[in-house]
Amino acid sequence: xxxxxxxxxxxxxxxxxxxxxxxxxxxxxxxxxxxxxxxxxxxxxxxxxxxxxxxxxxxxxxxxxxxxxxxxxxxxxxxxxxxxxxxxxxxxxxxxxxxxxxxxxxxxxxxxxxxxxxxxxxxxxxxxxxxxxxxxxxxxxxxxxxxxxxxxxxxxxxxxxxxxxxxx
Numbered sequence: 001x002x003x004x005x006x007x008x009x010x011x012x013x014x015x016x017x018x019x020x021x022x023x024x025x026x027x028x029x030x031x032x033x034x035x036x037x038x039x040x041x042x043x044x045x046x047x048x049x050x051x052x053x054x055x056x057x058x059x060x061x062x063x064x065x066x067x068x069x070x071x072x073x074x075x076x077x078x079x080x081x082x083x084x085x086x087x088x089x090x091x092x093x094x095x096x097x098x099x100x101x102x103x104x105x106x107x108x109x110x111x112x113x114x115x116x117x118x119x120x121x122x123x124x125x126x127x128x129x130x131x132x133x134x135x136x137x138x139x140x141x142x143x144x145x146x147x148x149x150x151x152x153x154x155x156x157x158x159x160x161x162x163x164x165x166x167x168x
Contacts, residue, residue, distance in 0.1 A: 013052065017044055018059045025064075033142040038104050039150050041081060043158055045088040047165075057081040072122070076115045083114065097154045105147030112139040 001009075024036035045053045061077040068074055084107055091103060112135040120128035 010052070010055075013048070014055050014059055017048070017052075017056045018063065021056070021060045022063060033108075033138045034145040034149075035142075036149060036153075037081070038084060038107055038146050039153055039157070041084050042088050042100055042104060042150065043154065043161060045085050046092060047158075047161060050085050050089040053085045054082055057085060072118045073115065076118050079117075080111065080114045097151055100154050101147045101151035104150035105143045108142035108144075108146035109139050111142055112136065 021037055021040055024040055028034055028036060041053060041057070044056065057077075061074070061081065064077055065074045087103065087107065091099075094100060094103070112132050115135075116128040116132035119131045123131075
């Protein structure tokens with residue numbers, strides 16, 4: 001395959017994976033702190049690598065900013081999703097769904113702390129800590145939902161991705 005062909009395939013794959021993330025985000029928007037993005041980033045990073053997923057996360061975040069406008073939470077997406085990609089890349093040798101579910105749950109638990117870094121830059125230490133503490137109940141929901149979603153959907157979604165890759 002030519003370099004142009006590989007570049008086109010890469011662009012199409014970035015668009016496809018981003019579309020899946022956007023669709024998953026909109027599908028569960030009505031339920032606070034219950035999302036499929038973490039699981040999908042885990043699956044996609046394991047399959048396509050960190051480099052591809054950094055590009056997907058960037059496009060996903062830019063689309064979120066275009067859709068919702070630029071705010072504190074959209075700005076955090078520029079670093080929270082790449083942090084997850086790095087975590088998955090470093091843990092890529094894990095094989096059990098339980099291990100990935102624990103990582104996913106832990107990520108959900110610290111998500112609020114990671115997001116409070118923008119508040120730290122804007123409002124200082126006390127504002128960041130206040131914001132983070134106020135969000136702990138949501139972080140707990142995020143933790144439990146990430147854990148359960150990953151535990152039950154990691155294997156079936158990975159298998160579906162395997163079938164799609166064989167077909168296409």
